[in-house]
Amino acid sequence: MTKPTRIDPSDLLAVGDLLSDEERLIRDTVRRFTEERIRPHIGDWFERGVFPVRELAPELGALGVLGMHLDGYGCAGADAVAYGVACMELEAADSGLRSFVSVQGSLAMRSIHAFGSEEQKLRWLPGMAAGELIGCFGLTEPDFGSDPANMRTRAVRKGGDWVLSGSKMWITNGSIADVAVVWAQTEEGVRGFLVERGTRGLTATDVHGKLSLRASVTSELAFDEVVLPADAVLPGVTGLRGPLSSLNEARYGILWGTVGAARDCYTAALDYAKSRIQFDRPIAGFQLTQHKLVEMMLEVEKAYLVALRIGRLKEQGAARPPHISFGKLNNVRTALEIARSARTVLGANGITTEYPVLRHANNLESVLTYEGTSEIHTLVLGEAITGESAYR
Numbered sequence: 001m002t003k004p005t006r007i008d009p010s011d012l013l014a015v016g017d018l019l020s021d022e023e024r025l026i027r028d029t030v031r032r033f034t035e036e037r038i039r040p041h042i043g044d045w046f047e048r049g050v051f052p053v054r055e056l057a058p059e060l061g062a063l064g065v066l067g068m069h070l071d072g073y074g075c076a077g078a079d080a081v082a083y084g085v086a087c088m089e090l091e092a093a094d095s096g097l098r099s100f101v102s103v104q105g106s107l108a109m110r111s112i113h114a115f116g117s118e119e120q121k122l123r124w125l126p127g128m129a130a131g132e133l134i135g136c137f138g139l140t141e142p143d144f145g146s147d148p149a150n151m152r153t154r155a156v157r158k159g160g161d162w163v164l165s166g167s168k169m170w171i172t173n174g175s176i177a178d179v180a181v182v183w184a185q186t187e188e189g190v191r192g193f194l195v196e197r198g199t200r201g202l203t204a205t206d207v208h209g210k211l212s213l214r215a216s217v218t219s220e221l222a223f224d225e226v227v228l229p230a231d232a233v234l235p236g237v238t239g240l241r242g243p244l245s246s247l248n249e250a251r252y253g254i255l256w257g258t259v260g261a262a263r264d265c266y267t268a269a270l271d272y273a274k275s276r277i278q279f280d281r282p283i284a285g286f287q288l289t290q291h292k293l294v295e296m297m298l299e300v301e302k303a304y305l306v307a308l309r310i311g312r313l314k315e316q317g318a319a320r321p322p323h324i325s326f327g328k329l330n331n332v333r334t335a336l337e338i339a340r341s342a343r344t345v346l347g348a349n350g351i352t353t354e355y356p357v358l359r360h361a362n363n364l365e366s367v368l369t370y371e372g373t374s375e376i377h378t379l380v381l382g383e384a385i386t387g388e389s390a391y392r
């Protein structure tokens with residue numbers, strides 16, 4: 001482990017020195033990719049509400065970040081912290097980019113990897129790891145978000161087939177997915193189904209008017225008596241444990257990703273404060289501005305340490321859902337507060353897409369809500385420390 005030799009304002013505690021050489025290499029490689037391929041365009045994509053998935057997915061596949069933490073089937077088999085630092089750099093560019101990677105790898109691919117048959121894994125995972133095939137994950141419904149146990153989407157057996165009816169809402173990658181992992185009630189309990197693009201009775205409609213995660217595709221999926229073959233069901237799991245365990249993986253990516261978004265806001269504010277002159281001096285020289293910058297810096301570093309601690313626990317097989325809730329609740333909230341404070345340092349410039357801070361702040365509103373709202377993670381932690389469940 002190296003000793004910090006100089007003060008780096010973007011990582012004053014030198015938390016990055018706690019990473020292994022390989023982890024730093026992954027961090028720097030992903031950062032370089034985002035500097036070259038994402039940053040020059042992201043403001044425009046956000047403004048226009050587009051995300052060029054078909055173009056970017058193979059590049060993300062070549063970078064090795066799709067299903068990065070899974071073993072075999074063309075996946076990189078990376079450790080938890082290596083995957084975490086990749087998420088940190090992706091989300092430093094934009095939460096929409098990290099969302100794409102999380103949904104593809106941690107939700108869709110992970111569900112197939114953990115619960116699929118060998119045929120299903122061979123059919124989908126190598127192409128998804130390469131970014132040639134795109135997946136989505138359908139759990140939320142128009143009437144059931146935090147409470148998926150009451151979902152209405154239903155699959156019934158008919159002869160050797162299944163017939164799927166219902167709808168899923170707020171599905172990232174929904175209309176562009178080659179395969180949807182759809183969770184539905186059955187006589188046996190909740191089961192996962194693989195629904196291929198173009199299947200008769202499946203329609204996907206994009207959600208418009210989003211003020212958050214604009215560089216990300218979000219859709220509603222409707223299933224009108226969709227007939228699926230017997231082998232469309234994921235054989236390895238029955239019950240909500242299936243989707244919830246995949247969500248736990250995706251939340252892990254979020255608790256790292258938001259450190260990246262927070263750092264990006266803080267460093268944008270720091271750079272701006274050093275060059276913006278008011279009252280004949282850089283605004284960085286005013287005590288009130290320094291207070292904001294120092295608070296941001298403290299919180300970025302603390303969030304980074306939280307992520308690293310949870311990552312190391314995960315590598316030891318010791319990360320439990322409350323640990324993940326701790327990181328998701330703390331780090332998203334922290335990132336959002338930093339983004340808002342950074343926006344004030346940039347004054348009027350802070351409201352434009354020329355700078356990343358309001359884009360991050362708007363994105364983080366979605367991140368606060370999806371994959372378990374901040375209230376639900378508070379309840380997970382409340383139960384963990386009191387032994388009392390307060391969901392109902």
Ligand SMILES: Cc1cc2nc3c(=O)[nH]c(=O)nc-3n(C[C@H](O)[C@H](O)[C@H](O)COP(=O)(O)OP(=O)(O)OC[C@H]3O[C@@H](n4cnc5c(N)ncnc54)[C@H](O)[C@@H]3O)c2cc1C
Nearest residue numbers: 137138139140145146170171172213366370371373375391
């Ligand atoms: C951009 C975006 C992308 C998404 N992508 C996906 C995806 O790919 N796949 C997918 O399945 N879903 C996805 N979601 C859906 C997301 O997971 C849900 O929005 C989330 O679970 C919350 O559900 P809801 O929006 O229905 O809110 P609700 O569950 O209706 O909650 C509304 C409010 O009530 C609070 N609340 C609910 N229950 C309790 C309680 N017991 N105690 C205290 N407060 C409570 C909530 O915390 C929240 O503040 C996405 C959402 C967004 C915004």
